[in-house]
Amino acid sequence: MSGITYKGPINPNPKDDEAGIIIYGYVPSLALGIIGIITFVLVAAGHAFWFLSPKGRVRGRRWFHGLLFIGALMEIGGYAARLASHKRPFVISSFIAQYFLIVVAPVLFSAAIYLSLSLAARGFEGGERLLVIRPKMVLAFFVSADVICTVIQVVGAALIGSSESAQVRGKPSSITPEQANDILLAGLAVQCFSFTCFLLILLVAIYRSSRRTAGSNSYAFNSASHHPKLRSFLWVILATGLLILLRTTFRLAETGQGFFGFASTHESLFGTLEYLPVILALAIWAIFPPARFLPPLGQEGGNVQDRPSVSSESGRGLTEKQARPLGLDRERV
Template sequence: MPATTYHGPINPHPGNGEASIIIFGYVPSLGLAIAGIVLWALVIAAQTWFTIVQKGYRTFHLLLLIGSLMELGGYASRAYAHFHPFLISTFISQYFLIVVAPVLFSAATYLSLTYVINAFPGSDSLLVVSRKVVLGFFVTVDVVCTVIQVLGSALIGTSESAAAQGNSSAVTPTQANDILLAGLAVQTFSFLCFLTVLSVASYRANNSKFTLTSGSLAERKRLRLFLWVIVFAADLILLRTTYRLAETAQGFFGTAATSEVLYGCLESLPIILALMTWSFLPPSKLAKPRREEKQEVQTGSTEEKKRGGRFERGESSAV
């Protein structure tokens, strides 16, 4: 990791639990923190509602809900840090929560692609690998990344806390940062692989030769929209993950880490836009479960039989 130097304010007389420097590298903006709290509260309200009423998509919305609660906690910590910028615990809490939360959003994104296959019979031909491989492989990698990032974030917190107080720790901040960097690197590579699978599926769905089992044009349009929503949300998550990767690679007091403008544009904005997208266009609006489609088909068949029966009785009466 490149060497970096702290250029921020100095705390000449650190109090209990305080550092002599601001580990953020700047005093966190109260405006950005409040905006984050308000926006994430809205997302939490939406995802709570969807988790309750959307039975077929509860796992998806529960992942988004838990991640959103973590984001809310992170921005609440940043708001508190605005008034107590030297306090070590506020940095540790917001860093851990905001860094780890998007891992849950990634898992939900992987899951959303399986909803496409379940909702649109015949769409499994769009994937270059089976849906079991998509869900199994990428979720497994996501779990591994979660463990690595949780470990790295926790070690960063403890090592930075020890360093700020002049104490030694088993792992240095640089070593802890490298652990987090490894987790972010694996997650970024995995997500790029997923986006490749997703892009191929989207390309095939737009091919004129592709048809769904039902042959419905309306269903095909819904399928394309569903895929585009996943692509849009996934690209936003990738943008944020790439920023975090660059920030971690530079080090705590590098340009990426000490610019709150970059933080707001490349961390806060992409993730909240991705979650707002899923709040306005949840999977339930983009696809129907097969069970409902079968019920519609059965209803249509029953009506046809009734009409046929009336027609036959009419013919018999006429004779």
């Protein structure tokens, strides 16, 4: 971060709530602010619908859409602050608000994606065998990592705002903007690492869902590979996960360069690598929610009557439902 200097407009007579420079490095776009608010309102409405609707009652639905809804509200607040900064770009509070909200909101989206894989594994018979670790461990480990990332990023973003505010006003601060930036950088690095590990687990699950195994004890595993909805669900999780990873990687690179670096001072990069991946991920989940793939409550894990239960030579490979007309009793054979 050292060595990077500000090259933007100067405010010769800053008011009490203003800085002498534009901390963004540019005047935020009016169009992007308006588009951001409108599009995030639309996806927030979509997730509110799935959260409240009696349709598609599936396990974990409220938690999943609740996380995305709250995150979308934070994005709306962030882009509203950017819109305010378009009119008054030197105001410090608007910059702090948008930075905090837009940086932290995707942590909730990551948590929702972690939850979605656990729901996929538990919603279909044999789904748990697709994972290299148990679904509960997926949630416990990655959500814990997410909480740590959230705390670090919240602290870093808040300290950046307070230290920048103190610096531009000529007041003493217990921490420099560079030090605060390093805290945020650490949080983003942890998030990138944990999310990459999650995607590797997801890729293994997708690979396993596309193949069958031999052996009499592999029915539950094979049944998972016969669920087209499960495979579709996993691909949706992967697509949205890659979008969030792209956004987080951009933020990591941006934070690594520091304020007034190339990534921070070019709004086209912000629009392409921050706004676009996030809105696409939320829109995908609004159009293809878990309810489109998961069985309704009470029907998770598939129908037990469709499991192979006959092991005799005359009834091998038949389901329990098919064996009954032949007079083949499971205990007898």
